Amino acid sequence: MAFSFSAYAAPGAVSTPRLVESVAQGNGTQSALPSRLSYGQNIVKFPGFVCAASVNEVGEGSSNAAPPRRGRPKSTNSSTTTKAVRKNAEGKRVVDGTASDEYAHMKETENQNGKPKPAVHLFEYEDGPWPCSVSIVPHLHDVAEAVADYIARISEESIKARGYFSIVLSGGSLVKALSALVKEPHASKLNWSKWFVFWADERMVPISHADSNYNDAKHEFLSKVPIPDDNLVTIDDWDVCSAAANGYEARLKEMVKRKILHTTNVNHHKFPRFDLVLLGIGPDGHVASLFPNSLQLAETKKWVVPITKSPKPPSRRISLSLPCINGAAHVAIVVVGSSKAEVLQRVFERPALPGALPAQLVRPRHGELAWFVDKQAAGRLSIEHYNDPKKFPFLDWSSLKEAKESTGNQI
Numbered sequence: 001m002a003f004s005f006s007a008y009a010a011p012g013a014v015s016t017p018r019l020v021e022s023v024a025q026g027n028g029t030q031s032a033l034p035s036r037l038s039y040g041q042n043i044v045k046f047p048g049f050v051c052a053a054s055v056n057e058v059g060e061g062s063s064n065a066a067p068p069r070r071g072r073p074k075s076t077n078s079s080t081t082t083k084a085v086r087k088n089a090e091g092k093r094v095v096d097g098t099a100s101d102e103y104a105h106m107k108e109t110e111n112q113n114g115k116p117k118p119a120v121h122l123f124e125y126e127d128g129p130w131p132c133s134v135s136i137v138p139h140l141h142d143v144a145e146a147v148a149d150y151i152a153r154i155s156e157e158s159i160k161a162r163g164y165f166s167i168v169l170s171g172g173s174l175v176k177a178l179s180a181l182v183k184e185p186h187a188s189k190l191n192w193s194k195w196f197v198f199w200a201d202e203r204m205v206p207i208s209h210a211d212s213n214y215n216d217a218k219h220e221f222l223s224k225v226p227i228p229d230d231n232l233v234t235i236d237d238w239d240v241c242s243a244a245a246n247g248y249e250a251r252l253k254e255m256v257k258r259k260i261l262h263t264t265n266v267n268h269h270k271f272p273r274f275d276l277v278l279l280g281i282g283p284d285g286h287v288a289s290l291f292p293n294s295l296q297l298a299e300t301k302k303w304v305v306p307i308t309k310s311p312k313p314p315s316r317r318i319s320l321s322l323p324c325i326n327g328a329a330h331v332a333i334v335v336v337g338s339s340k341a342e343v344l345q346r347v348f349e350r351p352a353l354p355g356a357l358p359a360q361l362v363r364p365r366h367g368e369l370a371w372f373v374d375k376q377a378a379g380r381l382s383i384e385h386y387n388d389p390k391k392f393p394f395l396d397w398s399s400l401k402e403a404k405e406s407t408g409n410q411i
């Protein structure tokens with residue numbers, strides 16, 4: 001139903017929007033969101049994101065805002081070298097690549113004339129607003145349904161357009177949000193044989209290990225649907241992080257050769273264009289295995305990066321790089337539970353230092369970004385204050401005015 005979303009009404013018109021279900025979508029881009037929700041075209045522009053809001057028939061609304069953060073070019077100066085030496089299952093000594101080896105190209109401190117490069121920040125934010133959509137629903141099972149509808153729609157569109165559907169899974173609780181896919185109406189309708197499954201990150205353990213993201217996905221989801229085993233693109237080497245990262249990148253490139261994956265340019269470098277990347281978010285704002293202020297976050301060329309000191313155990317992992325994630329046609333971030341409320345508030349409402357909140361760096365270059373959030377995770381969003389320019393000075397009120405006019409002043 002059409003709904004006056006008063007959090008975005010004229011300044012001063014304070015009300016208390018209730019957080020049960022809402023959808024925002026940006027920049028006029030059609031967002032692939034569940035059909036049972038009603039959508040608005042109401043665009044609100046933030047320096048960080050462009051968002052739009054509407055509510056469903058439950059009549060409760062919310063939306064999001066995001067970080068006004070500007071970036072500086074990458075560089076340069078950090079460099080501690082620590083070798084991770086350990087023994088593998090056969091007792092052989094193995095040495096993981098180190099941050100300083102892996103990222104030597106980011107640490108040049110002199111330019112071509114031998115002059116010192118100016119000290120600039122390592123992490124980069126895209127300038128300007130960014131479109132995204134936000135769907136807030138009551139419980140985990142509603143999130144699962146919304147995510148299943150979303151995936152089903154992208155699967156159908158991708159298979160129609162290219163003959164395949166490439167989906168990237170993350171670890172953690174995200175796989176639980178796939179539970180509705182294995183049930184009707186989706187289970188019998190989806191063209192599972194055309195699915196190719198990838199991982200956004202993987203922990204350096206054998207794939208049968210309880211910590212393995214593959215193993216978790218297999219148990220919770222993949223064992224319940226008829227996706228051919230050959231279509232599961234896993235990592236085969238878990239001894240040395242850098243070898244695993246290179247091996248996985250080689251597998252992705254093989255998929256490009258087989259035309260199962262297409263490519264796209266992100267900041268002048270070629271990356272795969274996955275149809276859909278599904279991400280969770282950690283309480284520190286990490287996505288995949290890209291952790292706050294880590295060098296890996298500044299990667300601009302590699303598709304897959306090794307991580308030898310993850311703050312979240314297990315410490316050794318590999319992850320798609322940020323531009324690799326941002327090359328996707330669709331990226332969805334799923335956030336469930338009260339333990340995520342604080343980080344979600346930070347991501348949506350707090351300007352962070354560059355690199356401090358990796359989730360704020362997820363900005364699909366030529367694609368759509370969608371958030372799926374439950375009521376508990378949205379519990380700390382201060383939507384009732386979004387119309388207060390003193391508290392949210394980064395709201396772009398001129399765009400809000402345009403949006404209001406274009407929608408008959410419905411927000």
Ligand SMILES: O=C(O)[C@H](O)[C@@H](O)[C@H](O)[C@H](O)COP(=O)(O)O
Nearest residue numbers: 170171172173280281282287288
């Ligand atoms: O392998 C991993 O650890 C992940 O891919 C990681 O990015 C995860 O998705 C988040 O940490 C959220 O995990 P939870 O939903 O379990 O908190």
